[in-house]
Amino acid sequence: MARKYFGTDGIRGATNAGAMTxxxxxxxxMAAGTYFQRGDHKHRVLIGKDTRLSGYMLESALVAGFTSVGxxxxxxxxxxxxxVAMLTQSMRADIGVMISASHNPFADNGIKLFGPDxxxxxxxxxETIEQLIDSAKEGDVALSPSAQIGRARRIDDAQGRYIHFAKSTFPSDLRLDGLRIVIDCANGAAYKVAPLALWELGADVVSIGIxxxxxxxxxxVGSTAPQTLSETVVAAGADIGIALDGDADRLIVVDETGRVIDGDQLMATIAAGWARAGRLAGGGLVATVMSNLGLERHLKAQGLGLVRTKVGDRYVLEKMRSSGYNVGGEQSGHIILSDYGTTGDGLxxxxxxLAELKRAGAPxxxxLHRFAPLPQLLKNVRFAGGKPLDDASVQSVIAAAEAELAGTGRLVIRPSGxxxxxxxxxxxxxxxQVETVVDRICDAVRQAAA
Known part of the structure; x- marks a missing residue:
């Protein structure tokens, strides 16, 4: 069944338009509150947000909806x-909500939901919550009696709780003393917690995007615009730069020369360290179809495997949980370490x-540059309607391209969600050859969509 409101990562869109009002x-x-009211205990929801202006509006509206159903x-x-995911579980909330559009510009916003786990x-x-949303639109969601309307309060120690948790994931036998680290918080949700956690672990911290x-x-700024970070790392003579995105579930790193290191290289680094320590579960890691073939070849040479999923960290996590892996993620920098959390955590x-960097004692x-990535090219073709990928001529061109790349490369074609x-x-x-193949397929798609 096609979903009306939820995408691959919650509900997202331009604020004060469409589904983001x-x-x-x-x-x-109202809908999520109704869905999660199970059992006879007093139910509660935990709500966090990033730094977008529209967060105030959406937070107030969500509070009104949740309290109205008790x-x-x-x-x-x-x-x-x-x-938010960690606190939802640790504070025994029935549901967690994050108000964020992640790496999107400020005019967008989104609502991500987490279960009690x-x-x-x-x-x-x-899908059930979508049905309840439509019921709420029709006035068919039961509101609580006056005496049972929910209460709302703010807590002041949430940042400290998360900093303590993040620091606890760093090896107890290591410190960050002696490392100058530039941290770019994208003017987003981690602008306070990330610099403080690094400083408390001993680092000399230079902060931007705060x-x-x-x-x-x-x-x-942030993981989708690392140029500022690269320049700052070089100017500050830093050992490394760390870039998070707006809601800090994504990580991109810059080395001391200003060169950007993507999620594939970072996953390879973490997997190697965990394998060496005997703690890498599943004999490899989980990544999406977009991860570079160089990563797959590198892991194979180390005796490790790579399992691929559809694009989206939720699909990576599903595979990790079903097959027993504890490292997974995306080339874009969403990295999930299930020993520590239930979703991607950039910090x-x-x-x-940083633990691998300290143990190595090298630049x-x-x-962090574990393998030479293969030439990779991604192009987008916008179309007005229909299903151009179903066109016989497009399928013929794709089949010819797959045959041409067989044994030496890889092809991934997908419609945006x-x-x-x-x-x-x-x-x-x-x-x-890669560029020729991509251009040939794009031309065929454009012709089919014309």
Whole structure:
């Protein structure tokens, strides 16, 4: 069944338009509150957010929705998405909510939901909540009697709780003394907790992207815009740079020369360290179809495996849970370490990378570049409607490209889940061949969609 509101990572869109209005947020609160009221205990929800201006509006609307159906609300203010997942579980909340559009610009926002176990909801749960949202629109969700309306309160120690948790994931026999670290918080949810956690572990910290004003989240800073970080690392003579995104569930690293290191290299680094320590579960790691073929070849040479999933950290996590892996993630920097959390955590992943750097006693440029990535090219083709990938001529071109790359490369073609775009990605040993293959497929898609 096609879902109306939920995408691969909650409900997301431009604020005050479509599904991201105060009215909609209130109905999400009513629907999710109704769904999670099970048992005879007093139910409560924990709500966090990033630093977007619209977070105030959506938070207030969600509070109204949840309290109207009898749920108590705990508000923790700006905190990373993984902190909300962790606190939902540790504080025995029935549901956790993160108000964020992750790496998107400030004008967008989103609502992510977590169950009492700290995991994102299943497709089935989201479909049921969607039905309840539509019921709320029709006025068919039961409101609580006056005496049973929920209460709302803010707590002041949520940041300290998360900092303590994050520090506890760093090896107890190590410190960050002697390392100068530039941390870029994207003017987002981790702007307070990430620099403080690194400093408390002993690092000499240089912080950027820590002055949120409601409209500058991800604006020229953060994991999707690492140029500022690269320049700052070189100018400051730092040993390493760490970039988070708006809700701090994504990590990109810069070495001491200013060179960017993506999620594939970071996963390879963590997996190698954990394998050496005898703690890597599953004999390898889980990544998506977008991870570079160089990662797969590198892991194979180390006697480790790579299992691929569809794009989306939720699919990575599902495979990790079903097959017993404890390291997984995406090339974009979503890295899930299930020994420590139920979702991607940029700060926790960074601490594992820093642990490897400290143990190696060598520069980041030597430690973190684990393999030479194969030439990889991704192009997007926008179309007006229909299903161009079903066209016989497009399928013929794709089949010919797959045959051409057989044994030397890989092809991934998929429609976007959020917009009318076909994403065409190819990689292989020959950069010119990769570009030719991608252009040929894109031309065929455009012709079919014309």
């Amino acid at each position: 105060a009215s909609m947020a209130m109905k999400v609160g 749920m108590d609300v705990i508000m923790v203010g700006p905190l990373p998405t993984p902190a 700290g995991y994102k909801l299943s497709d089935e749960a989201e 002055t949120p004003n409601g409209t500058n989240i991800n604006d020229g 926790v992943a960074a601490l594992q990378v 980041a440029s030597e430690v 959020t917009e009318p775009v076909i994403r065409v990605m190819a990689e292989g040993d020959d950069a010119r």
